[in-house]
Amino acid sequence: MTFASHLRPLRIAMVAPPWFTVPPHGYGGVENMCADLVDGLVGRGHEVTLFGAGGPGTRAGRFVAPYAEPPSSRLGEPLPEVLHTAAVARALDGLDVDLVHDHTLAGPLLARGRRAPTVVTMHGPVTGEPGEYYRHLGDTVDLVAISAAQRRSAPDLTWLGTVHNAVDVASFPYRAAKDEMVLFLGRLHPDKGVHLAIDAAREVGLPIVVAGKCTEPVEREYFRSQIEPRLGPDVTIFGTADAAAKRDLLSRATALLFPILWDEPFGMVMIEAMACGTPVVALRRGSVPEVVIDGVTGVLCDDPADLPSAIAAARKLSPADCREHVATRFDADTMVAGYEALYREVLLGRTPTRPDELEMPVARRGRRAPVAAAA
Numbered sequence: 001m002t003f004a005s006h007l008r009p010l011r012i013a014m015v016a017p018p019w020f021t022v023p024p025h026g027y028g029g030v031e032n033m034c035a036d037l038v039d040g041l042v043g044r045g046h047e048v049t050l051f052g053a054g055g056p057g058t059r060a061g062r063f064v065a066p067y068a069e070p071p072s073s074r075l076g077e078p079l080p081e082v083l084h085t086a087a088v089a090r091a092l093d094g095l096d097v098d099l100v101h102d103h104t105l106a107g108p109l110l111a112r113g114r115r116a117p118t119v120v121t122m123h124g125p126v127t128g129e130p131g132e133y134y135r136h137l138g139d140t141v142d143l144v145a146i147s148a149a150q151r152r153s154a155p156d157l158t159w160l161g162t163v164h165n166a167v168d169v170a171s172f173p174y175r176a177a178k179d180e181m182v183l184f185l186g187r188l189h190p191d192k193g194v195h196l197a198i199d200a201a202r203e204v205g206l207p208i209v210v211a212g213k214c215t216e217p218v219e220r221e222y223f224r225s226q227i228e229p230r231l232g233p234d235v236t237i238f239g240t241a242d243a244a245a246k247r248d249l250l251s252r253a254t255a256l257l258f259p260i261l262w263d264e265p266f267g268m269v270m271i272e273a274m275a276c277g278t279p280v281v282a283l284r285r286g287s288v289p290e291v292v293i294d295g296v297t298g299v300l301c302d303d304p305a306d307l308p309s310a311i312a313a314a315r316k317l318s319p320a321d322c323r324e325h326v327a328t329r330f331d332a333d334t335m336v337a338g339y340e341a342l343y344r345e346v347l348l349g350r351t352p353t354r355p356d357e358l359e360m361p362v363a364r365r366g367r368r369a370p371v372a373a374a375a
Contacts, residue, residue, distance in 0.1 A: 277319030
C-alpha cells in the first residue's frame, strides 16, 4: 500500500478571476488553466467548489458565480474584482474546505485569519509593486510560481513551490503539414511585440495572421500607432479567437511568433502551439527558455533582427518533437499532480482541527522548506 492511498480526498475552494468564464470562450489563459486544474482534481477524487463568473463549465461539484455575466468590458477596473472577492469571502464562511486556491489579485488580502490555508498562484509579474504587495502579505499565503524565471525575480517571497502551467494536450489537434503562414496569438499589447512579428514575417516573405484581444486603451493605442501602419495584404487581423478557431490557427501555422519585450512569467500560447506540432520563434526573455527547447521545438533569439532567420530555421523542425515535448512536460495531468502535492505540503504543516483530518499525516506546526512540485 502506498503513502498516497492513506490520504483522504481534499475539499478545495478554487477562486478564479471574474473577468471571463471558466473555461473562457475566447481570451483567458488563467481561466483555461483553472478549468483544466479543476477537472483534473475532480478526476483524482477531490471535492472542488469553483468561484468564477457566468455559468458552470467544469466538473466542479459546486459552482458559485458572484457575477452572472463576466464583466469583461471592465477589465482593468478595480471594483469588479473587489466585489468578486467580497462575495467569495462571504460564501466561504458557509463552506467547510481544507484549502483555498486563489488566482485573483485582491483575494489574498482576506487570507489572514482564515481557518483554511490559502495557496496563491502568481499569474503575473512579482517585481515592483506586485512584489511589495506579496511581501506585506507575508506568511498569510503560500505562493506558487509558474516558472523558475518568475521565482528568481523575487526569491525572497514565501514560495511554496513551482508548477508550470499546462494544457489538456489531447484537446489540441496535431497537424504535421503546415500552411504557408505564421501566427501571432495573444494580446495586442506593446510588451508582446506584435510589430516585430509583422516585420519578421514580411522580411521572410510569409503572410501573418494576427489574432488577439484589443480592448483596453493601451492595446487600442498600440494598434493605432504600431500595427495599423504595418497593415497590408500579407497581414490578416483575425480578432479574438475562440477555442475552436485558436486550435485551427495554431495547428495550421508553420510557426508561432512570440517576440515578447518583457520577462513573461510563462506564456500559455507557446505550449498550445507546440501541442499542435507548431514550433515557436521567440525572443529569449522570462520563462521562454524553460518552455521551448531551442533548436528542437522552436528557435530562440536575443535580437529582434534575428527573427526572420529564426522563422526559416523553425520551419525545418519536427512537428512530432513539438507535440511530444508538451505531452511529456506540460500536459494537464502533470500540473494537477504538482498542485496536489503542494496542497498536501501545506496541510502537513497544520495541527488537525477536526477528527477526519487525522486521516492525513500531520507534521509539526510551522513553516516548511519550499519545494518544487513540478520541474
